[in-house]
Amino acid sequence: MKDQLNQLDQLGRREFMARTAKTALGVSIVPMADGLQAVKAAGGGKAEHVIFFYMSGGMTHMDTFDPKPGTETGGSTKGIKTGVPGVELAEFMPELAKRFSDIAVVRSMTQKTGDHRGGSYWMHTSYQPRATIVHPSMGPWAQTMLGKKHETLPDSVVIGGGGNHPGAGFFGPALAPLPIGDPEKGVQNSRPYSGVDDKLFDKRLELMNTFDEGFQRKFKTNEVEAYTQFYDETLKLMKSEDLDTFDLTKEDGYQEKMQKYGNSRVGKGAMLAKRLVSSGIRFVEVVSGGWDMHNDLWNAIPNTGGALDKALASLIDDLKAEGLFEKTLIVLGTEFGRTPKINANGGRDHHPRVFSTMFAGGGISGGQAYGESDKLGMAVKENPVTAGQFNATIAHAMGLDLNKVVYAPSGRPFLVAGHTRDPKTDEIVTEHEPIMELFS
16 A cells, blocks of 8 residues: 555656545545645735624625716715725714725625526635535634634624524534624523532433434444534533623613614624624624615615725724734625616615625725726626635635645545646646735
8 A cells, every 4th residue: 555655646646645545534625725824815814703794685886886987877975985085885874984094895706607596605705605515614714724713602693694604614614604683682592401409410412422323323424523523512611601602682782882883783783793703703604695686776875885995994983992803804705796787666676797795904904996897887807706716805804724725525525715737637626716905
């Protein structure tokens, strides 16, 4: 066997070792650079935490971060100055315009699909949806590469997400983000029922484990082990004082901050996200809907856009006050933009050709707009950015190795921001690079 291994080429040896490790351990990670630690490029690795705002439904770029006032496609949306010559935000973003020196806007995102589910999957995983596999989202990727950040608290949390979130994908349930449906209610059903004290609770657990023992002994698979680990981590959290981290009412100055962030779903989500990263959680996603504006857009956008503006501005202020802004990457994404052409119902339809995203903190150099759409907001004019580049930028900010190969239990190789094969060497290589211009 040793002779056979020595006859393999460099990539073949890596794949052989990875698959051997996978057989014994499940998901495996093998660095592509012959086992050497990848050197972090300038500006990367500063983000110890990430707060990812996902605008579900397809956020209109022309009425948020890339307005076109006075054009035939601009509608009634006016621009507002940011302090940077030539860069305006939409009038519904006045607080972010005041803080533009802290943020960077990407105006040249482009997507491969106008389908909500498919577009969301691309933005969360850098991969096309497949029937045979579910790819991991960024939080589980970070835990896999960097290890668990907090002994008791989960490494990643999704606030307000639906059932279509890819979660941990092929990494399995042990790395799945903790779902929180309502930020104001926190982790529900986390305490034993009334009348069940610790002694009775532990007795019931012991009895359940006795019933499960035979099954676990008979079926020693990675899947069973992963679910057992997930269950153990959940029990540990249930019995921990850290559970209060998810209770917004325990935040200092709760009522005052609630007014500051806005009494909206996204405002409460931002407030809880700040509380979670302050307590040590690495990756928090806040999902906010209401952006599928096919009808009556200009009656909807003041509230939807205004709530987002207030939430993000308050989050930036609080992270700065707590000394966490430079350690926390704030990123905003959506599945696609909306059509420059206004439809008969006074709304905009799905438009994947060009849209906008936003970054702040975590090593990002603020006060800039990267890329450009054309004068009517219909297509990318310069510096197109894909979903893979978007995620590569997040990964780079966190210090993740974009060239590290991870093998799924099926034996297939993957990279954090998508992969391809070099046509000359057949080597697995990263398909997307981070937007380096965004980093200080």
